[in-house]
Amino acid sequence: MSFRFHHFNVNVADLDKSLAFYREALDLREVRRYSPPDGSFTLVYLGDGATAMQLELTWLHDRTEPYNLGDNEFHLAFAVDDFEAARARHRQMGCICFENEAMGIYFIEDPDGYWIEIIPATRGPLPSR
Numbered sequence: 001m002s003f004r005f006h007h008f009n010v011n012v013a014d015l016d017k018s019l020a021f022y023r024e025a026l027d028l029r030e031v032r033r034y035s036p037p038d039g040s041f042t043l044v045y046l047g048d049g050a051t052a053m054q055l056e057l058t059w060l061h062d063r064t065e066p067y068n069l070g071d072n073e074f075h076l077a078f079a080v081d082d083f084e085a086a087r088a089r090h091r092q093m094g095c096i097c098f099e100n101e102a103m104g105i106y107f108i109e110d111p112d113g114y115w116i117e118i119i120p121a122t123r124g125p126l127p128s129r
Contacts, residue, residue: 007045007054008076010114011067015042015059017111022046025095025108026078026116028055048078069113077117086118 012018022028028046031054035042039061046055055076080086083104090096090108097109107115 005053007056009056009058010112011058011060012112013063013066014111015044015057018057019044021111022055025090025093067112072113072115075107075115075117077119079119079121081121083118083120090118
């Protein structure tokens with residue numbers, strides 16, 4: 001038996017706004033979309049064009065209140081080959097919400113408040129315990 005990462009889901013309040021953010025901030029593109037016949041929700045899967053991992057955006061059409069993210073202690077992480085250019089793009093977008101200079105990483109925040117970690121592709125994994 002073999003398990004592989006497939007996708008990670010986030011619920012979004014405004015699908016168009018989220019699609020624009022993920023395209024502009026992280027160059028993610030729509031891979032596929034599903035809406036049931038009753039039109040109650042839409043699932044949009046985004047990919048990076050390089051890996052099989054996908055981000056699933058779930059838009060519940062009748063939801064009007066923002067999502068409660070609790071302490072927001074979970075996050076996605078993206079490695080980028082040009083860290084400084086990415087940081088400049090995200091600064092210009094105004095979406096950087098936390099920088100950790102000592103660790104050489106920063107976080108951006110999407111329209112629904114989810115944090116996304118940005119790390120340099122050249123950085124190896126953190127040491128194991």
